[in-house]
Each structure stands twice: as C-alpha cells, then as structure tokens.
Amino acid sequence: xxxxxxxxxxxxxxxxxxxxxxxxxxxxxxxxxxxxxxxxxxxxxxxxxxxxxxxxxxxxxxxxxxxxxxxxxxxxxxxxxxxxxxxxxxxxxxxxxxxxxxxxxxxxxxxxxxxxxxxxxxxxxxxxxxxxxxxxxx
Numbered sequence: 001x002x003x004x005x006x007x008x009x010x011x012x013x014x015x016x017x018x019x020x021x022x023x024x025x026x027x028x029x030x031x032x033x034x035x036x037x038x039x040x041x042x043x044x045x046x047x048x049x050x051x052x053x054x055x056x057x058x059x060x061x062x063x064x065x066x067x068x069x070x071x072x073x074x075x076x077x078x079x080x081x082x083x084x085x086x087x088x089x090x091x092x093x094x095x096x097x098x099x100x101x102x103x104x105x106x107x108x109x110x111x112x113x114x115x116x117x118x119x120x121x122x123x124x125x126x127x128x129x130x131x132x133x134x135x136x137x138x
Contacts, residue, residue: 003077006053006086008102008128012121013093015113016132021097024112036060037091041110044092044100048109053087053100054080056108093132101127 015021026045027037034042039060043051051059058076067075087108092098098110099118111118121127 003080004083005080006057006084007106008053008086008130009106010104010126011102011128011130012124013088013100013102014122014129014131015097015099016094016134018134018136019094019097019132021095021113023114024097024110027091027096035091036064037096039063040087040090040092041096041098044108044110049103049105049107051108052106053102053108056087057084088130088132090132094135 027035027041029035029038040056043056043059058072058079061079062072062075065075087093087100090100092110093100097113099113099121100108100110101121102108111121122129
C-alpha cells in the first residue's frame with residue numbers, strides 16, 4: 001500500500017494571502033467539542049518541534065473519530081493510503097494568522113504572523129517558503 005505524506009522539511013508555510021488575520025489568534029469554540037483548529041493549535045503550540053505534520057493531522061483525526069490507541073498503527077496506515085490535505089490547508093494558516101515552520105527533521109512549530117520569528121523565517125534564504133492555500137479563488 002502506497003503511503004502519502006504531508007510532511008515538509010526545512011520549510012515555512014506563510015499565512016494565506018487572503019487571510020483576514022492581522023496576528024496569530026488562538027482558536028476558540030463556542031461548542032463543547034473542540035474544533036480541528038483548536039486541536040491543531042493546542043497540539044503544536046504546547047509541543048513545538050515534537051510532532052510532524054503527519055502526526056498532527058492523524059492524531060487530530062484519530063481523536064475526532066474516537067479511535068482506541070491500539071488501532072492507531074492500522075488506522076494511520078489507512079489514513080495515509082490516500083492523499084490528505086497538508087498544513088497549507090489548515091485553518092491555522094488560512095484563518096488564524098499562524099505560519100508553520102517544519103525543521104530539517106520535519107517537526108513543526110507555529111508562529112504568529114506578528115512575531116519577530118515569523119519575519120525571520122520569511123527573510124531566511126536557507127528556508128523554503130510556501131504560502132497557505134487561499135480560502136477563495138482569485
């Protein structure tokens with residue numbers, strides 16, 4: 001079975017061109033159940049450079065589906081057997097004003113677009129830059 005990865009290496013995902021955010025804003029929900037954005041934010045913000053993009057996307061999916069931990073390896077293989085949207089499609093990069101840095105091991109951390117670190121990643125010639133996906137068509 002072919003496995004499709006969403007991991008980037010030595011790459012910075014910039015906030016989407018059409019984002020209305022002016023700074024990084026922590027996602028909050030008005031409901032009892034956490035949103036995908038909240039779950040991704042908490043996981044990455046509390047654990048910078050611990051998880052890869054694949055880890056974040058699968059673990060959020062698994063938690064929302066209430067998988068039991070023993071099933072994770074089988075479910076993860078199934079999850080990545082077809083292509084998945086990467087963090088360029090995440091609400092964090094599209095709507096909430098966060099850039100995502102993937103280090104050389106593919107581990108991720110987020111930075112608000114208003115931060116000095118965000119600007120440093122933008123100007124760093126050694127890092128590959130890509131923009132988050134737009135929410136609307138041009």
